């Protein structure tokens with residue numbers, strides 16, 4: 070299975086939520102064991118990559134004898150492959166359009182199979198909609214990071230570290246939200262609060278909106 074070795078794979082916040090729940094570990098442990106930080110596309114926020122095994126093969130840490138051990142919750146890049154997704158966010162009225170490119174690595178035997186897939190069918194079979202939706206929300210946040218919202222603090226300061234925790238350490242953010250009674254500061258229904266408290270994806274979505282408010286003053290959250 071060469072395709073799961075020596076890969077340069079970026080991981081996004083929703084990937085971490087899915088992986089840590091699959092592995093039944095907390096987000097801080099998941100980040101520490103399975104990721105490494107690299108320079109991002111802009112200097113104001115790091116990117117997160119999968120940490121490969123430190124052996125000759127440089128295998129994915131989730132590659133077991135029987136294949137992918139986190140298959141149900143594998144990251145978005147694994148689901149998309151051999152497609153790569155690009156999103157054009159320059160359209161009018163905030164609309165965006167996604168495009169898919171087909172990669173063709175010689176080791177990928179899937180290209181030799183006699184099956185026909187449309188992009189729509191591939192997205193459906195790989196259950197990409199949830200991942201794409203969350204990755205689009207994340208891209209919106211990272212676009213704000215690219216404007217250097219930290220100002221005088223510089224990157225690596227307390228605000229950026231807080232933003233990193235909200236984005237990649239959902240369990241740390243949950244502790245902060247409880248400690249600071251964050252949910253009580255916004256107009257949220259009882260059902261919304263219950264969902265945010267119990268569901269990592271809902272908490273991450275809340276965190277993205279909270280970051281938007283924190284950085285731009287604009288968000289779907291209504292302060293009380």
Ligand code: SF4
Nearest residue numbers: 073129131132137147
């Ligand atoms: S997460 Fe699974 S599918 Fe993705 S590279 Fe690792 S073993 Fe392969």
